[in-house]
Amino acid sequence: MFKIDRTSNSITPIKNKSFTELGFTERNHLQEWLANHSNAFGEELLIIQKEFAGFEDTRERLDLLALDKEGNLVIIENKLDDSGRDVVWQAMKYAAYCSTLTTIQIISIFKDYLKSLDGDADDASKVIYEFLDESEESEVILNEDIKQRVILVAANFRKEVTSTVLWFREHGLDITCIEVKPYQLGQELALSVNKIIPLKETEDYLISMREKAESQVKAKQNGNRHTKRISFWKKLMPQLLENNSQSFVNTKIQPKSLIHSKSLATGQKLQLNFSRDHVAVRLLIKFNDFKTQEKAFNQLFLNRKNIETQLGFDLDWVIGKDNRAAVIQVKYECDGYDEAKWDDYCQWLLKKVIAFETAFTPKLYSSK
Incomplete structure (x- = not known):
């Protein structure tokens, strides 16, 4: 990555740094950046909880829990400079834990999140159905069809992780890999955010095929x-x-x-x-x-x-x-x-x- 200088008609390299050497941490920095700017993922997401630990018989907690525009739950796992070997397994466990969450439970989770931000928890359901472009709470069904999504975030993804993700995607599981890298030029810092799996062309094709296959099923499930x-x-x-x-x-x-x-x-x-x-x-x-x-x-x-x-x-x-x-x-x-x-x-x-x-x-x- 280079900075363009119009005056001298030249470019200056912007140095790729690691989060660790810049003193950034997963919880206090990367997680907060993404929670406050969820559009960084390349789509509209509504963050409904941070450090979610509402799982029975386990103390595990996922980094960010969100909803997409279709009302699906999105499990977001953040790593810093290296994805590690077990990030896919960890995220899939969280997806399984979240698969049983009902609409009422999800709204309750969001209420707790709004309270933590000193927001109005009573508005939780209204914020959700406004985000989903639905006019009435009775029209909203969340976590329908048990189609939880997973987004993995890291500066570098190991080959065993990307290979596993691609295999899961081929078998119908919606997992996305987002590459985030910090850069430095003098005292200025920047962050790049790039979707590396799936690629845009592949994603468009798979979405069209999936929508075609699901259209008749959806019509029946939603009572037309x-x-x-x-x-x-x-x-x-x-x-x-x-x-x-x-x-x-x-x-x-x-x-x-x-x-x-x-x-x-x-x-x-x-x-x-x-x-x-x-x-x-x-x-x-x-x-x-x-x-x-x-x-x-x-x-x-x-x-x-x-x-x-x-x-x-x-x-x-x-x-x-x-x-x-x-x-x-x-x-x-x-x-x-x-x-x-x-x-x-x-x-x-x-x-x-x-x-x-x-x-x-x-x-x-x-x-x-």
Whole structure:
């Protein structure tokens, strides 16, 4: 790795260091970095516990426990400069221990984690179903199908470890190897994070094959809930485009109860909700800095009367807190899964989306 100097049109080598020689430890440093920036793994993960030790008849503890966007548990094992020989066996034990965790238990684990961070534990279930793009707690099933995932993190992986991981992957177990290396240039330090197993091309192919094989099974397991969602979104999306709504152009249709628009402005986008007992349109306001989020929400809330007059209907206003988004929404209580009424629901959503775009877009917060 080299630093580029534009002025002299030259490069300077950035030295690869070990965590040990820089004085970094697994628990106090690497673990904290990854817990606070879970997107470093190359996907969206929700960390739900550190140093998890909730296993019966053992004092063992795993480094990080997370959820992915499908509600699967992700076991994350961190090593520093060397993966060691037994890291795969260790992680697989943890995956087996976690296989019996229920939705209620997982929410309880996350509550304990939020308490340790001085967060609001009462919001645990809401944070989880917001992360999963689900609108109701009743729609959330965690650790379904016993498909726990494993992520191994180290600066160097021994050959016996990578060989074992590849063998497990060939037999359907989802194990990922993430290589992390510290670098130094003078007093400046940097960290590289690279997925070495699986490679991107291999991963895309395996995912498509696995999704194809599981599609029919999932439909039965979910009581065709996912099938209904896909069918409804496929019915609604073309109508939005035909009516010149630009927010959901190129939106990927997924079997979720919530569909996100593209960003209308930094930290602000629309969200469509299709659930068993209602449909809704929302303006979602989510900033990493809650003070900025509060400022963006209040800018609209102070203009609430004019906005609702322009829309022609009242709105629900929820400012959110901590790591929860602010939500401004209009909801229609109905039997969402009654297909005979879908034309009506689509028309209701279509009118509300266009009204939201017209009323809110010019008034959204901008930090510029």
